[in-house]
Amino acid sequence: MxxxxxxxxxxxxxxxxxxxxxxxxxxxxxxxxxxxxxxxxxxxxxxxxxxxxxxxxxxxxxxxxxxxxxxxxxxxxxxxxxxxxxxxxxxxxxxxxxxxxxxxxxxxxxxxxxxxxxxxxxxxxxxxxxxxxxxxxxxxxxxxxxxxxNCSTITMVPTLAALDSFGLSTVHVATMQAVSGAGYAGVSSMEILDNVLPHIGGEEEKMETETRKLLGSFDGAEIDLHDVDVAASCNRVPTLDGHLESAWAETSEALTADNAMAAMRDAPSLDLHSSPDQLIEVFEDPNRPQPRLDRMVGGGMSVAAGGVRETSDGVQYNCLAHNTLRGxxxxxxxxxxxxxxxxxx
Amino acid sequence: MxxxxxxxxxxxxxxxxxxxxxxxxxxxxxxxxxxxxxxxxxxxxxxxxxxxxxxxxxxxxxxxxxxxxxxxxxxxxxxxxxxxxxxxxxxxxxxxxxxxxxxxxxxxxxxxxxxxxxxxxxxxxxxxxxxxxxxxxxxxxxxxxxxxxNCSTITMVPTLAALDSFGLSTVHVATMQAVSGAGYAGVSSMEILDNVLPHIGGEEEKMETETRKLLGSFDGAEIDLHDVDVAASCNRVPTLDGHLESAWAETSEALTADNAMAAMRDAPSLDLHSSPDQLIEVFEDPNRPQPRLDRMVGGGMSVAAGGVRETSDGVQYNCLAHNTLRGxxxxxxxxxxxxxxxxxx
Amino acid sequence: MxxxxxxxxxxxxxxxxxxxxxxxxxxxxxxxxxxxxxxxxxxxxxxxxxxxxxxxxxxxxxxxxxxxxxxxxxxxxxxxxxxxxxxxxxxxxxxxxxxxxxxxxxxxxxxxxxxxxxxxxxxxxxxxxxxxxxxxxxxxxxxxxxxxxNCSTITMVPTLAALDSFGLSTVHVATMQAVSGAGYAGVSSMEILDNVLPHIGGEEEKMETETRKLLGSFDGAEIDLHDVDVAASCNRVPTLDGHLESAWAETSEALTADNAMAAMRDAPSLDLHSSPDQLIEVFEDPNRPQPRLDRMVGGGMSVAAGGVRETSDGVQYNCLAHNTLRGxxxxxxxxxxxxxxxxxx
Amino acid sequence: MxxxxxxxxxxxxxxxxxxxxxxxxxxxxxxxxxxxxxxxxxxxxxxxxxxxxxxxxxxxxxxxxxxxxxxxxxxxxxxxxxxxxxxxxxxxxxxxxxxxxxxxxxxxxxxxxxxxxxxxxxxxxxxxxxxxxxxxxxxxxxxxxxxxxNCSTITMVPTLAALDSFGLSTVHVATMQAVSGAGYAGVSSMEILDNVLPHIGGEEEKMETETRKLLGSFDGAEIDLHDVDVAASCNRVPTLDGHLESAWAETSEALTADNAMAAMRDAPSLDLHSSPDQLIEVFEDPNRPQPRLDRMVGGGMSVAAGGVRETSDGVQYNCLAHNTLRGxxxxxxxxxxxxxxxxxx
Structure with missing residues (x-):
């Protein structure tokens, strides 16, 4: 070519x-x-x-x-x-x-x-x-x-798409975002050393609306937004690269941790040059994924997930992606x- | 005396x-x-x-x-x-x-x-x-x-107690906990610099069970556990002191952000030597509370809250407490x- | 008054x-x-x-x-x-x-x-x-x-003044300066997390020239610069407050570590409101002073020194001061x- | 083979x-x-x-x-x-x-x-x-x-060897060493966040004695130690990998910054599998080398140097090497x- x-x-x-x-x-x-x-x-x-x-x-x-x-x-x-x-x-x-x-x-x-x-x-x-x-x-x-x-949306949406066959209804997500997401001068060192910033202007709205469009269906004329209810809380932490997110997904159908992990592992990648072999890398070890250790999975183009466990109406898990590469x-x-x-x- | x-x-x-x-x-x-x-x-x-x-x-x-x-x-x-x-x-x-x-x-x-x-x-x-x-x-x-x-439970429970008159039913909470919570040698620098640890052994269970006991009622013979359903995701971040938590509280009665803030502000303190004047310090500025700036509110004995906003079935907010003082x-x-x-x- | x-x-x-x-x-x-x-x-x-x-x-x-x-x-x-x-x-x-x-x-x-x-x-x-x-x-x-x-000069000069009675001739000093020295937006987090910046524009010249003026003598008409030869290497490290400096002072007269420590301890303070009781706080423990633990000695107005040991032609030591208070x-x-x-x- | x-x-x-x-x-x-x-x-x-x-x-x-x-x-x-x-x-x-x-x-x-x-x-x-x-x-x-x-010695010695033809007599060096040099559990996060440790046990002596052996001459029977006088001050900073050092080399013959840079650039590498193409990578930009940006020069096997400038009796410069790879x-x-x-x- x-x-x-x-x-x-x-x-x-x-x-x-x-x-x-x-x-x-x-x-x-x-x-x-x-x-x-x-x-x-x-x-x-x-x-x-x-x-x-x-x-x-x-x-x-x-x-x-x-x-x-x-x-x-x-x-x-x-x-x-x-x-x-x-x-x-x-x-x-x-x-x-x-x-x-x-x-x-x-x-x-x-x-x-x-x-x-x-x-x-x-x-x-x-x-x-x-x-x-x-x-x-x-x-x-x-x-x-x-x-x-948006980078924080991309980190989460592949995992939500994988769970959508179980009838995704509600998502709570708290992000721990790296400083590179704000650009070179975006976050000063005096703001973030020994600190967390509990607010990133506009970020929560982006996660809440973009997710509905991404998971929506296209009928040839327009996108029908998904009706999932997303509540996001966005935080900036002292990491360089890699947005880590704690997420809860509620589904209308019963969902076990094993089913959730299987669905994530089975999420298909594509055959494009920059596609990772494995779209979602799922860790069994609850201590993973970690931003520094895992942001480069799939050459920085995979999403990493871990800590999957059942809650009363769905699953809880962590997900991570390299915010300036995949994100x-x-x-x-x-x-x-x-x-x-x-x-x- | x-x-x-x-x-x-x-x-x-x-x-x-x-x-x-x-x-x-x-x-x-x-x-x-x-x-x-x-x-x-x-x-x-x-x-x-x-x-x-x-x-x-x-x-x-x-x-x-x-x-x-x-x-x-x-x-x-x-x-x-x-x-x-x-x-x-x-x-x-x-x-x-x-x-x-x-x-x-x-x-x-x-x-x-x-x-x-x-x-x-x-x-x-x-x-x-x-x-x-x-x-x-x-x-x-x-x-x-x-x-x-536990320190992560204490950070959140005063705010939940303040909201309980609205019929607290479900809580999602993601923590961003300081390294001092693990003791002097608990978290090595190689683990946490430029990193977040997405798991703290036993911590999520403590938040989920202790909350129900703390909010339970005592009838003179035993504690009747509160039936609130708590789902906690616990993370360690590179801060020295001060656990910050992103929380969502669902209530059976309608709850506005203003009502939630008022309830938190009105939560009574006690007249003990170490009690803070204000049990919960509520910030209007969505950029607060921050661990480094606000962990010493009330001499390290208050809980700080901020970023309160309504969700479809309750409120979302951040809370913070000094984990080795109040916690x-x-x-x-x-x-x-x-x-x-x-x-x- | x-x-x-x-x-x-x-x-x-x-x-x-x-x-x-x-x-x-x-x-x-x-x-x-x-x-x-x-x-x-x-x-x-x-x-x-x-x-x-x-x-x-x-x-x-x-x-x-x-x-x-x-x-x-x-x-x-x-x-x-x-x-x-x-x-x-x-x-x-x-x-x-x-x-x-x-x-x-x-x-x-x-x-x-x-x-x-x-x-x-x-x-x-x-x-x-x-x-x-x-x-x-x-x-x-x-x-x-x-x-x-300049803040980096102030950190060092009280210790040099204390040693000048031994005939101060040459100073080598490497600084490890806190980010607050550059102002709120001066050092971005992307520059300094997991990093050291080996250069601060103009800083080395300030240390080299200001020291000679500060230690110079005033004859009623003009300042006669001290002829001490100062070579400074200035670095920015990921600390919030407190400049730590590794210094070597060469003197024309014999100087032991004990004499150096005594001279520093004896350096007189003044009776002004903001003067610390002890101008130079000298630590015996070689692990001190540390920026986070010791930047507030004397209410942030003392200089801390430690790690004093003899070299072939003088002494080596560390000194520290709070750069936005004393500095x-x-x-x-x-x-x-x-x-x-x-x-x- | x-x-x-x-x-x-x-x-x-x-x-x-x-x-x-x-x-x-x-x-x-x-x-x-x-x-x-x-x-x-x-x-x-x-x-x-x-x-x-x-x-x-x-x-x-x-x-x-x-x-x-x-x-x-x-x-x-x-x-x-x-x-x-x-x-x-x-x-x-x-x-x-x-x-x-x-x-x-x-x-x-x-x-x-x-x-x-x-x-x-x-x-x-x-x-x-x-x-x-x-x-x-x-x-x-x-x-x-x-x-x-030792890692801190290796970082500096290739540059000193390059300058030795000018008659190396005295070295002052202050190190800013990464936490990985102390092993996984060596430095706790509570020690090093927002801090610098001004002492590393035994490290200064290693730099002072090992350098004399490395630069010494072997006559077929024994090593004749070099008589260079090294004074080292060792510090631990909050970086993960890469020891940065501020050094002053005094020489008996006249040494300009240009000559020093040329000597460093001309220092020969070897033809071994792990040898870097360029043993010492010399930066003109005074802002380099930086640990995070430059620790991987030469695949982590080169030494980086920069900030070279003349002093009254030699040169001042910074050097950097990856402490767990080259070091x-x-x-x-x-x-x-x-x-x-x-x-x-």
Whole structure:
């Protein structure tokens, strides 16, 4: 297969750097353009991005000149754009790129709940991608806009999808989220050392609404939201990467711990380049998963689960995913792979 | 009031040191004896205890000679003993002290759920203390054994007691517990730096059972357990002190966030020396309480609550308490003060 | 003594908040005015400052309206101003306040090495304060400008002053500085969790030059810099408060560990309100001082030292001070107390 | 080349697990036997070792039965043993293995300074290995005992060796060591969170004496210690892996920062399997090296250096190495590779 020329919108931030780390060695994609804020435009990427990832900045990418985040600045032979723009910027500029014919796989939080925008985790709701036909019809776009969910939502939803055949009705979930989820400057050290922050603005609402869309059904015209009642409490803890979540799932049908673990283990993965072999890695040891030890399961693209035990009306368990891989950059890349596979451009 | 001569069983451990920090300046108590394991017996307390508390070791206590943990080693003019023994030791030796006539206020986890042992948070279930009459009758003790609950239980129960007039039926709670709860050597740095431990052995069961006893009713003969259904998920996070908990309380009667906050604010404190002015400090700011900023509210003896919001069948909120003060040493001291006030020796 | 009406320039930042924490209960000072950037002017202090200190914001201060940082905005009956402005702002505006007649005790790094500006640690170089006469002569000011040194310098210099009678010639020092030294947003959590930053811009030069001025001699006209050769390596570590430093002092005369410890213990304190009883607290235990356990020695105003041992040409030791108390806000307040005591206004 | 059958003495500890992580995929070595304390003997390695490394426990190793640490328990066809025993155990048992004919590459601290025991960093003092002939003569061993230095020594010595052609005379060094250097239970979380420990027992002496042996010259009969005067101050900081050190090297000949950097960059590596391409990775950016970002340079086997600047009589710089790879397990494996290459069995 010939490789697809891609670009990254908002390439200098934390998720943008992760995107480049994933896209540079990617066999299907070739990084052709990088955009950032006007301050960075015209500089080399090496200069514009303060690279903070453990692996070295790829030399060829480092020499690229950063462009303004504007459709006119993107070469015509680029087909697919990955967006990690701040949501306020994404809201303003993403439609313009779609109108200009680009397919955009976006991690930005804007428009995730829009009726005609697919919010997609490939292994969970692949079929929602067909909503793009509705989108193109309505908006008259040659391009397309696909979103992946919030990192804290992605961590939990594959496990909920696995349990949904038992009649998922109610979810309580408390998150313990890593600082990288807020970006490089998002959480100061004085806030988080020897501390936990019990609130992350907007995060609880995202988990509660996005979950219903992701688990919803698509009838060819619109997404019928799942009626699961999600109550989320979001906390920031002093970890670098890996969101850990304590969850309770209530189901209308009887659900044992063994059945829950089996359902999670059986949740199918896909055959995409970034798909893990095992979508959900289930631990028997109640001391696992742990963020530092297990965030890289499946190359950072699996979800880990453990501590499954029965409650009076369902099961309790912990789940974990790498928030900037499976939960952000990797999620966008995976959606990009699916867009290629399904021939959306 | 003349002061009561007291002793500390298991005086060298983390909770033992906190007990000494609280008892040394206490106007009602005078530290007369300290016990520890046979290894420490015969040494000065300064030598036996590796003092690790921010305030200096009290000079007079430092010079006391540590005794074996044995009733024969305790002077007869001591009336009240505070116990912070490991539970396996407590189970073995506490009854002997009670039989020998000592009143024991114990933080050890053994015997907390025994039918004739009061498990007491003074502000919550003061009346349970009268179970001591049953205890003395049944066991033929001159002394008495009173327990305080586990630190993670204490953090939550005052808030649940405040909501119980709305018909408390179900509780989901995820804890983010500080490392001091495991004692000085309990959690190694390699386990917890950049990490969260998703399991604390036995902790979830303690929260689920102790809560039902604490909120139960005493009819003069026995405790009728409350039928609240508690599902707890216990996690260890990299904080030094202060257990933070994300809780959901479901009630049979309609409960608004405002009503919940009012009920918590109105929860009465007591007039004991260690009682805080305000039992539950309720924050309007959703970013509070935070362990580092708020663990010392009420001198470390209040419970802090915040982030209260309505869910489909109750309320969601966070609560926090200092785990070695309100949650352990302070809880035992408070029970000791109540035992004096009520004339149990 | 009637109290002096004071103001705080740059009152909303990390050091500004510490200043208010110290000044509000201060028996000699009365907070009369607070200034901040134009964004904050006109707001209540409660609103303008995001209060992040463990003790509550003082109610009376919280209600003060924040003024612009401009001499015209400061009431005439205010005599003394404490400045914790960013150095670029301090450089621009501090002279104007002095010209307008205010005495300024400043923690900002600008002008610390200016020939006619006293750089003062009261217990170390009280006599340098008389340089203010030169300053007033030269600049024609009714007011005055006094500086305290950088936090990393203050931590070390009292110990060096104590050793100077042995002929201090060379100092090597490696710092392990707390994140609060960089202000609230100065060090992001992604930078410092599980990490050490081996460089703090400008810090090494400050330690090397300020030390020579502080230990220099004043002949009534100018400061003759001490010729000690200081080589500093500055590191940021994941602690909240308390700069720990590993130092080697070489002396021209023979120096034993015992002599060094005695000299440190004998270093005199002053009789000012904020002076600690013991200027340098010397530990025999080589495991002390530790930042978390010992940063509050002397109410946060002492320097702690330990691990003293002889090397081939002097001594090696560790020293520690609370960087936002003795190292910043407390240092400015102490200078303010000295200015009052010496009758500079 | 056919692979060498090897064993690990003390296989369950922190360094033992790292040894297995390195040896399992090693092309030249085949793990044939594992020993541990009597408590673990007879159990499977999976059961005996609480595996705590990020990569999974190798399946084939996990099934090996752990033996007693006794020469009789090691198969005869094993040639090379890697030892990560506690030093008190190593002192007692290592000679017996050597007498029984095994070549032992040991990380344990016992016997490092013994006259007839090579203390070796292959890239620094390869020629010291010939001391084994003296050792065999004197002790009548068929086997041999080779030591690698302490982790904090290894971090610094390659850079000092690079500077020695300028006449290295004096070294001051302050370390900021990671918690993994103390083993899994070595540093409790209550000791190190929000803290630095200013003392590590015995560590300073190791750095001071081992350095002189490593940089010493071997005349065919004995090691003539280098006369460099090393003064070390050792600190423990809250990092997981990677010892960072602030060093000052004084030289008898003039040394510029550029010359120092060039000498470090030119320090030759070897052609062994575990040798890094670049022995010392020198950073121009003064903000590097940082433990979290740079501990894996050269696969964890390089030393990183940065912040090089001239002082009045030499240079100041920072250096960093991964303490359980280059500083412990990797050091032993590298010595093992050299023993094979040089035909010592």
């Amino acid at each position: 010939s490789s697809t020329r891609v670009g990254v919108l908002g390439a200098t931030g934390a998720v943008g750097q992760r995107l480049i780390q994933l896209l540079d060695p990617h066999p299907e994609f070739e990084i052709a353009t990088l955009t950032a804020s006007d301050d960075s435009a015209g500089k080399s990427y090496r200069e514009a991005a303060k690279w903070r990832i453990e692996t070295p900045i790829p030399d060829d990418v480092a020499e690229l000149v950063v462009e303004r985040t504007d459709p006119d600045a993107v070469p015509d032979d680029v087909d697919l754009l990955f967006s990690s723009l701040p949501s306020s910027v994404g809201e303003r500029v993403e439609p313009g790129f779609c109108e200009a014919g680009y397919v955009v796989s976006s991690n930005s939080s804007n428009a995730r709940m829009a009726d005609d925008v697919p919010l997609t985790i490939p292994e969970v709701n692949h079929d929602h991608l067909d909503l793009l036909e509705v989108q193109r019809d309505e908006r008259g776009w040659d391009g397309a806009l696909v979103k992946n969910p 952000a950059a990797g999620a966008s890349v995976l959606n990009g792979e699916l867009l290629v596979e399904d021939g959306w451009f | 003349s002061s009561t001569r007291v002793g500390v069983l298991g005086a060298t451990g983390a909770v033992g040191q906190r007990l000494i920090q609280l008892l040394d300046p206490h106007p009602e108590f005078e530290i007369a004896t300290l016990t520890a394991s046979d290894d420490s017996a015969g040494k000065s307390y300064r030598e036996a205890a590796k003092w690790r508390i921010e305030t200096p070791i009290p000079d007079d206590v430092a010079e006391l000679v540590v005794e074996r943990t044995d009733p024969d080693a305790v002077p007869d003019d001591v009336d009240l003993l505070f116990s912070s023994l490991p539970s396996s030791v407590g189970e073995r030796v506490e009854p002997g002290f009670c039989e020998a006539g000592y009143v024991v206020s114990s933080n050890s986890s053994n015997a907390r759920m025994a039918d004739d042992v009061p498990l007491t948070i003074p502000e919550v279930n003061h009346d349970h203390l009268d179970l001591l009459e049953v205890q003395r009758d049944e066991r033929g003790w001159d002394g008495a054994l009173v327990k305080n609950p 352990a040493a302070g809880a035992s001291v408070l029970n000791g003060e109540l035992l004096v006030e009520d004339g149990w020796f | 009637s109290s002096t009406r004071v103001g705080v320039l740059g009152a909303t930042g990390a050091v500004g908040q510490r200043l208010i924490q110290l000044l509000d209960p201060h028996p000699e000072f009365e907070i009369a005015t607070l200034t901040a950037s134009d964004d904050s002017a006109g707001k209540s202090y409660r609103e303008a400052a995001k209060w992040r200190i463990e003790t509550p914001i003082p109610d009376d201060v919280a209600e003060l309206v924040v003024e612009r940082t401009d001499p015209d905005a400061v009431p005439d009956d205010v005599d003394l101003l404490f400045s914790s402005l960013p150095s670029s702002v301090g450089e621009r505006v501090e002279p104007g306040f002095c010209e307008a007649g205010y005495v300024v005790s400043s923690n900002s790094s600008n002008a610390r090495m200016a020939d006619d500006v006293p750089l003062t640690i009261p217990e170390v170089n009280h006599d340098h304060l008389d340089l203010l006469e030169v300053q007033r002569d030269e600049r024609g000011w009714d007011g005055a400008l006094v500086k305290n040194p 910043a806000a407390g240092a400015s307040v102490l200078n303010g107390e000295l200015l009052v005591e010496d009758g500079w206004f | 056919s692979s060498t059958r090897v064993g690990v003495l003390g296989a369950t500890g922190a360094v033992g697990q790292r040894l297995i992580q390195l040896l399992d995929p090693h092309p030249e070595f085949e793990i044939a036997t594992l020993t541990a304390s009597d408590d673990s003997a007879g159990k499977s390695y999976r059961e005996a070792a609480k595996w705590r490394i990020e990569t999974p426990i190798p399946d084939d190793v996990a099934e090996l039965v752990v033996e007693r640490t006794d020469p009789d328990a090691v198969p005869d066809d094993v040639d090379l043993l890697f030892s990560s025993l506690p030093s008190s155990v190593g002192e007692r048992v290592e000679p017996g293995f050597c007498e029984a004919g095994y070549v032992v590459s040991s990380n344990s601290s016992n016997a490092r300074m013994a006259d007839d025991v090579p203390l070796t960093i292959p890239e620094v003092n390869h020629d010291h290995l010939d001391l084994l002939e003296v050792q065999r003569d004197e002790r009548g061993w068929d086997g041999a005992l080779v030591k690698n230095p 412990a397990a990797g050091a032993s494996v590298l010595n093992g590779e050299l023993l094979v290459e040089d035909g010592w069995f």
